[in-house]
Amino acid sequence: xxxxxxxxxxxxxxxxxxxxxxxxxxxxxxxxxxxxxxxxxxxxxxxxxxxxxxxxxxxxxxxxxxxxxxxxxxxxxxxxxxxxxxxxxxxxxxxxxxxxxxxxxxxxxxxxxxxxxxxxxxxxxxxxxxxxxxxxxxxxxxxxxxxxxxxxxxxxxxxxxxxxxxxxxxxxxxxxxxxxxxxxxxxxxxxxxxxxxxxxxxxxxxxxxxxxxxxxxxxxxxxxxxxxxxxxxxxxxxxxxxxxxxxxxxxxxxxxxxxxxxxxxxxxxxxxxxxxxxxxxxxxxxxx
Amino acid sequence: xxxxxxxxxxxxxxxxxxxxxxxxxxxxxxxxxxxxxxxxxxxxxxxxxxxxxxxxxxxxxxxxxxxxxxxxxxxxxxxxxxxxxxxxxxxxxxxxxxxxxxxxxxxxxxxxxxxxxxxxxxxxxxxxxxxxxxxxxxxxxxxxxxxxxxxxxxxxxxxxxxxxxxxxxxxxxxxxxxxxxxxxxxxxxxxxxxxxxxxxxxxxxxxxxxxxxxxxxxxxxxxxxxxxxxxxxxxxxxxxxxxxxxxxxxxxxxxxxxxxxxxx
Ligand SMILES: Nc1ncnc2c1ncn2[C@@H]1O[C@H](COP(=O)(O)OP(=O)(O)OP(=O)(O)O)[C@@H](O)[C@H]1O
Ligand SMILES: [Mg+2]
Numbered sequence: 074x075x076x077x078x079x080x081x082x083x084x085x086x087x088x089x090x091x092x093x094x095x096x097x098x099x100x101x102x103x104x105x106x107x108x109x110x111x112x113x114x115x116x117x118x119x120x121x122x123x124x125x126x127x128x129x130x131x132x133x134x135x136x137x138x139x140x141x142x143x144x145x146x147x148x149x150x151x152x153x154x155x156x157x158x159x160x161x162x163x164x165x166x167x168x169x170x171x172x173x174x175x176x177x178x179x180x181x182x183x184x185x186x187x188x189x190x191x192x193x194x195x196x197x198x199x200x201x202x203x204x205x206x207x208x209x210x211x212x213x214x215x216x217x218x219x220x221x222x223x224x225x226x227x228x229x230x231x232x233x234x235x236x237x238x239x240x241x242x243x244x245x246x247x248x249x250x251x252x253x254x255x256x257x258x259x260x261x262x263x264x265x266x267x268x269x270x271x272x273x274x275x276x277x278x279x280x281x282x283x284x285x286x287x288x289x290x291x292x293x294x295x296x297x298x299x300x301x302x303x304x305x306x307x308x309x310x311x312x313x314x315x316x317x318x319x320x321x322x323x324x325x326x327x328x329x330x331x332x333x334x335x336x337x338x339x340x341x342x343x344x345x346x347x348x349x350x351x352x353x354x355x356x357x358x359x360x361x
Numbered sequence: 362x363x364x365x366x367x368x369x370x371x372x373x374x375x376x377x378x379x380x381x382x383x384x385x386x387x388x389x390x391x392x393x394x395x396x397x398x399x400x401x402x403x404x405x406x407x408x409x410x411x412x413x414x415x416x417x418x419x420x421x422x423x424x425x426x427x428x429x430x431x432x433x434x435x436x437x438x439x440x441x442x443x444x445x446x447x448x449x450x451x452x453x454x455x456x457x458x459x460x461x462x463x464x465x466x467x468x469x470x471x472x473x474x475x476x477x478x479x480x481x482x483x484x485x486x487x488x489x490x491x492x493x494x495x496x497x498x499x500x501x502x503x504x505x506x507x508x509x510x511x512x513x514x515x516x517x518x519x520x521x522x523x524x525x526x527x528x529x530x531x532x533x534x535x536x537x538x539x540x541x542x543x544x545x546x547x548x549x550x551x552x553x554x555x556x557x558x559x560x561x562x563x564x565x566x567x568x569x570x571x572x573x574x575x576x577x578x579x580x581x582x583x584x585x586x587x588x589x590x591x592x593x594x595x596x597x598x599x600x601x602x603x604x605x606x607x608x609x610x611x612x613x614x615x616x617x618x619x620x621x622x623x624x625x
Contacts, residue, residue: 261445264415267433269462269512279458283449359448360494 096141103140139330147330148337162322164314166338172314174342176232176307177300180239184296188244189289192251193277196285202252209248217242217303221310231311238307243296250292254285286357294350301343316342363427364388365548366412366516371421372581373407380419381407381572382582389516392546396559398614399569400622403582405552406442408569409518412550413439425516435463438514440522442552444505446493453489456480456508463512479511480504483537499530503537510541517542519551523558532598535561543594556614560607561598565589566614570622586617 139147155167195202217238224234258281266276282289308317316339323331371385382404389395397405410416412423414433423430425437446455456476461467467475480489483503493501502522509517522538523531539562542549553559559566565587572582591606601607 261441261443262447264433264439264441265445265447267415268413268435268437268439269459270433270435271462275462280447283447286449357449360492361448 099141103138139333143330144333147334151331151334161313164319166316166319166335169314169316169319170338170342173304173308173316176235176315177239177297177304180236181243181297181300183236183240184243184247185293187240188247188292188296189251192248192289193255193281195248195252196255197281202256209245213245213249217299218306218310221307225311231313235304235307235311235315239300239304242303243300246295246299247289247292250295251285251289254288254292255281257288258284283357283359287354287359290350290354290357294347294354297346297350298343301339301346305339365391365393365426366550367422367424368408368412369422369424371408371411371418371423373404373411373416374419379572379579380581382569383420384581385421385569385584387567387584387587389548389550391548394542394549394551394562394564395567396551396553396563396565397567397569397584398553398556398559398618399582400571400618401554403569403571403622405569406520409439409520409550409552412516413437413518415439435512436515438509438512438517440502440505440509440517440519442520442524444493444498444501446501446504446508448493451490451492452480452485452496452504453477455493455504456511459508459512475511479507482510482541483507483534497530499526499534502526503534506534506538510545510547513545515548517547517549519549521552521554524554531555531558536598538562556611556618557601559614560590560592560611561596561601563590564594568614568617568622573623585621588613 151166155165157163157165158168195205220238220241221234224237225231228234228237262280262284263276266280271280304315305317305320308315309321312318312321316335320332320335320339323329323335366389368385368387370383372380372383374380385408387395397408399405407416411418412430414430414437430437447458450458453476456479457472460472460475464472477486477489480486483506485500485503485507488496488500493504496504502525506519506522509519523534526534535558541547542562549562551562567584568586568588570582570585573580588610591610592601592604596604
């Protein structure tokens with residue numbers, strides 16, 4: 074126990090150290106170097122020429138990669154007012170995140186509603202497994218973004234298309250895991266249910282579901298991870314709202330500090346989602 | 362023709378022309394305790410699963426109270442070779458699951474009373490709210506037995522219920538089982554590897570031989586001998602070996618297992 078605590082402490086100290094080194098290196102790499110900005114050895118004509126070629130030697134430093142201090146200031150700025158709304162291209166990070174999370178929640182829930190019952194069916198019936206297998210094998214490896222044009226054409230609504238893309242990418246890991254979990258429920262538990270003449274509904278909910286729950290939740294966790302990866306890309310494509318659109322918009326504004334901030338937010342939210350599913354997974358895991 | 366359970370000419374074939382066993386016929390009277398002994402792989406579990414309705418025979422029939430067994434039923438309770446408890450339920454929930462399946466219209470209080478009674482019967486009252494993973498092997502096996510008894514089946518099928526237990530625990534649970542069976546006049550069919558266990562518990566012992574290759578060709582497994590237990594029914598584990606008839610009876614069974622069960 075003491076050993077474990079010592080390990081955790083040492084790991085934490087090391088994490089902080091690594092972070093400090095990283096920020097330090099970043100600071101050094103982005104610090105303005107005196108004399109370079111004014112362009113020594115460059116005649117006014119040369120500077121003028123460089124400007125015409127689109128390379129402004131004077132502006133380069135101020136528009137270059139932001140320093141840690143600038144990013145920190147941006148983070149504080151955004152977090153101090155996350156929910157403001159000043160028109161379509163200027164919304165608080167909280168609102169953008171809310172849109173993204175809403176789409177993910179909707180698409181993911183729809184995927185659950187389809188994948189879990191269908192996975193049960195496939196897991197229980199070898200006939201269904203064999204007949205649906207070719208479709209699943211072909212559909213599964215398709216990048217969810219490849220569906221985007223078809224979705225936009227048929228659904229015509231960009232937000233709904235985003236939800237559809239989340240649905241389609243979440244469905245496969247859940248489907249495959251549910252089918253696998255259900256198919257590998259121990260024979261002996263099913264035999265117990267058989268000898269007790271348990272009705273199929275009670276069997277599904279009291280025997281098969283708890284037995285397969287850890288595998289199903291593994292599938293859901295993978296799906297959620299993929300959905301969070303995909304939503305950013307999808308929102309970059311369809312635009313409008315969401316954290317992905319925010320990244321795209323700030324890139325167009327050439328505001329790298331905002332992009333860095335958004336990247337950090339995406340990482341932290343993804344981690345929190347994964348932690349939540351990890352917690353759920355532990356809650357349904359049983360020791361056999 | 363009025364036997365409680367009749368087994369007629371059962372055969373089970375996996376490989377063509379090489380049935381695991383063939384011509385297995387026997388009967389069990391109401392209230393009788395019958396054990397089957399045989400070497401590993403002779404087909405004991407298969408016979409038991411067919412009686413339970415979990416497996417189908419290639420040939421032959423099983424009748425219980427003159428009705429053919431055609432699938433699992435609450436009338437036949439099974440204690441499985443592994444304990445087969447559901448690890449996501451507590452001890453009490455495992456048994457309640459069985460009780461509710463047997464009597465779906467019982468209210469909570471009644472289910473709870475039945476569960477408590479049978480948990481107490483196997484001496485696990487203190488462990489009723491624990492998960493199976495928090496129990497020892499012997500305790501798990503006892504829960505399995507309590508679950509089978511709690512639905513009050515007409516026939517109890519036990520597949521090596523004490524196989525995984527150490528000798529000491531085994532003795533204690535054998536005593537418990539014997540007590541419950543005598544008290545409830547339960548009809549029991551039980552598989553065992555242990556000769557003394559069979560002598561202690563069984564009224565009748567079926568000796569099963571393995572299928573084997575002889576010079577005259579393949580001979581499937583079968584019930585080679587049926588022996589009635591000559592010892593008084595009031596026997597106990599502690600006094601068993603003081604009984605006069607004990608050693609000759611024991612030798613008869615051991616002789617069979619050593620020399621004839623796999624005889625060429
Ligand atoms: N699905 C199967 N396919 C082929 N052979 C099988 C199958 N199931 C069982 N057998 C064979 O049937 C025979 C009887 O198996 P069974 O489980 O009834 O043995 P057992 O007498 O209960 O053995 P043990 O004492 O080890 O539990 C074994 O020889 C086994 O190889
Ligand atoms: Mg067996």
